[in-house]
Amino acid sequence: MKIEMTGAQAVSYSMMQINPEVVSAFPITPQTDVIKEYAQYVKDGKVTSEFILTESEHSALSVLVGASSAGVRAMTTTSSAGLAYMFEILGIASGQRLPIVMNVVNRALSGPINIHCDHSDSMACRDSGWIQLYSENAQEAYDQTILGLKLAEKMNIPVMVMQDGFICSHCFQNMEVLKDTEVKKFVGTFKPEYSLFDFKKSVTFGPLELTDSYFETKKQLSLAMDEVPKEYNKISEEYYKLTKRKYAPVEDYKAKDADYVIVALNSVCGLVKDCVDELRIKGIKAGLLKIRMFRPFPYNAIIKPLANAKWITVLDRSESFGANAPVYSEILSTMKAKDKIVTSSIYGLGGREIMKEHIMEIFDDMIKPKGKNLRFINSK
Numbered sequence: 001m002k003i004e005m006t007g008a009q010a011v012s013y014s015m016m017q018i019n020p021e022v023v024s025a026f027p028i029t030p031q032t033d034v035i036k037e038y039a040q041y042v043k044d045g046k047v048t049s050e051f052i053l054t055e056s057e058h059s060a061l062s063v064l065v066g067a068s069s070a071g072v073r074a075m076t077t078t079s080s081a082g083l084a085y086m087f088e089i090l091g092i093a094s095g096q097r098l099p100i101v102m103n104v105v106n107r108a109l110s111g112p113i114n115i116h117c118d119h120s121d122s123m124a125c126r127d128s129g130w131i132q133l134y135s136e137n138a139q140e141a142y143d144q145t146i147l148g149l150k151l152a153e154k155m156n157i158p159v160m161v162m163q164d165g166f167i168c169s170h171c172f173q174n175m176e177v178l179k180d181t182e183v184k185k186f187v188g189t190f191k192p193e194y195s196l197f198d199f200k201k202s203v204t205f206g207p208l209e210l211t212d213s214y215f216e217t218k219k220q221l222s223l224a225m226d227e228v229p230k231e232y233n234k235i236s237e238e239y240y241k242l243t244k245r246k247y248a249p250v251e252d253y254k255a256k257d258a259d260y261v262i263v264a265l266n267s268v269c270g271l272v273k274d275c276v277d278e279l280r281i282k283g284i285k286a287g288l289l290k291i292r293m294f295r296p297f298p299y300n301a302i303i304k305p306l307a308n309a310k311w312i313t314v315l316d317r318s319e320s321f322g323a324n325a326p327v328y329s330e331i332l333s334t335m336k337a338k339d340k341i342v343t344s345s346i347y348g349l350g351g352r353e354i355m356k357e358h359i360m361e362i363f364d365d366m367i368k369p370k371g372k373n374l375r376f377i378n379s380k
Contacts, residue, residue, distance in 0.1 A: 001177050007135075007168035010142040010175060011077070011103045011161070012037035016047055017183035018149055020101075021072035024052040024063040029115045030165040031079040031105040057082035061089040061100075068098035069205040071195030073149070075100065079165060080107035083121045087128070090158075094129025094221060096205055099152035099159075099190075102130075103145060106266070106317075107165040108350045116351020117165040119266070119318040123326045129221055131159040131228055132295040134265040138163070138173040140292075143245060146178075150187050150235050155228055157221070164267040166351070178243065186242060225296040232293060249298035251290040252305040254280065258287030260366040261306060263331055264315040265291040268347070268354060272315075275359040286363055291327060302334045311341045311366040313374075317348045341366075347377040354378060 005013065012034045015023065025035040035053075042051045050067075054060045057078050064074040078086065083104060093100050104122050108114040126132060133148055135141040141163040148159040163169055178186070194203045209217060229249050236247040253273055255261050262272050269290045279286040289305050291298075306312060312335065316325035324332060328344040335342055345362060347354045358377050365372050 001179070002174060003177055004172050004174055005138055006033065006170055006172055007138040007141050007163045008033035008105065008170065009037055010138040010173075011145050011163070012041070013177060014142045014145040014183070015075055015103075016041045017178070017180050018073070018075070018146065018187055019047045019184075020049055020075045022052065022064060022067035022074045023049045023076065024054055024060045024067070024074070025076050025078065026054055026057045026060050026082060028057070028079050028082040030107055030169050031077050031082065031103075033169060034077045034103060034105065057085040058089060061086045061093065061102075064100050065089060065093055065096070065098060068093070068100050069096065069196050071190075071192040071197055073190045074098075075102070075149075077103040077105070079105045080109055080121045083125065084109060087125060090125055090128040090130060092206065093158045095217060097156040097221070097224075099149075099156055101145065101149050101152055102158065102160050103141070104160050104162045105165045105169045106162055114350040117167055117317070118349045118351065119162075119316070120349075122160060122162050123318040126295055126326060129157070129225075130295065131155070131157055131225075131293070133159065133161050133293055134291065135161060135163045135168065136267055136269045136290065137168060138171075139175040139245070141168065142175060142177065143239070143243070143247065146183055146186065147232070147235055147239055147247060151228070151232055153190055154231055154235070155224055156193070157224060157228065162266065167267045176243070182242060186239070228296050229293065229298050229301065247292065248301070249293035250301045250305065251292060253288040253290060255287030255289045255305040255309070257285060257308055259285040259308070259310045260363055261287045261289055261309040261312050262315060262359070262362065263289045263291065263312060263327065265294065265327065266317065268315060268317070271354065271356060272359055275356060275363060279363060284363075284367060294327070297330050299334050302331065306335060306340075309340060311343070313343050313345055313362050313366060316344065316346050319346055319349065343374070345374050345377050352378055
């Protein structure tokens with residue numbers, strides 16, 4: 001079914017179709033539209049979820065830790081400082097291997113206070129033990145919420161699904177949605193291996209682990225993360241048969257034979273694709289490698305699409321102060337060949353616009369280097 005939705009409406013709609021037993025959240029711009037839409041579904045009787053509006057994001061995720069430990073599906077959504085406020089609980093959810101799904105509408109972290117898009121919120125918690133999936137548009141945010149839930153429950157690892165605040169969350173897009181029955185069949189019934197309410201198989205959640213066992217718990221999570229890309233591909237193949245929409249940890253957009261490649265994630269990828277198409281018409285071998293799965297980072301999937309590139313520019317919408325930017329750092333550690341130039345460009349902090357001319361300037365500097373400092377794009 002084709003429908004016009006914003007990114008916020010799209011993920012709320014996917015949550016409605018999943019109908020988790022517990023949804024807990026706290027409103028924060030620009031995520032508020034997600035939870036507002038879901039509250040309306042609750043009011044209209046379209047879902048049977050226990051909907052809990054807490055006094056803070058810390059409490060919202062804490063509620064879901066309890067719900068998921070009790071063996072039910074649990075979902076939430078947040079942005080920016082809300083995600084930062086959850087930080088203590090992120091490690092509890094992943095350390096206890098709870099398959100919670102969280103939609104993150106990306107917004108800059110303070111200070112100064114800013115309500116617009118960048119990726120400083122989700123990148124700040126990239127090593128918290130959660131799977132991280134990034135979405136170019138509303139369609140991907142919708143699909144990856146459904147995919148992400150199945151992946152979380154298969155791997156017993158929580159999942160974040162990202163979309164760009166306002167750029168994606170508040171803009172309308174024509175998209176395709178599944179029937180409610182199709183979604184329910186795809187995700188299936190949640191059957192946790194362990195539950196606090198399974199009195200025949202008693203377990204402890206949230207124990208104290210000292211030097212005799214803590215290391216092994218983290219090792220188990222790390223080894224499980226290694227298996228996530230393979231499982232994501234399996235689930236994506238199943239989803240493709242249902243939707244004809246193909247998902248993979250990375251998307252190669254004319255990158256395989258390209259001399260000049262931009263690596264990026266989220267909404268800017270649509271703009272880069274337009275620029276790549278224009279340059280290809282002119283006979284210039286330009287390409288895009290879109291990172292869809294950032295954690296675990298799909299190192300093996302990166303190498304082949306970038307094998308022929310002479311110059312790679314990595315776009316980051318967040319900064320690691322005093323170190324390489326997050327995506328750039330991962331690409332550098334992947335590309336070990338010395339015959340490639342790999343450069344970093346920071347863009348869009350605090351919602352600063354990035355336009356076609358900025359992307360073209362990046363490509364132009366790769367094609368005919370002019371010695372420009374393009375580390376900070378469209379910055380005064």
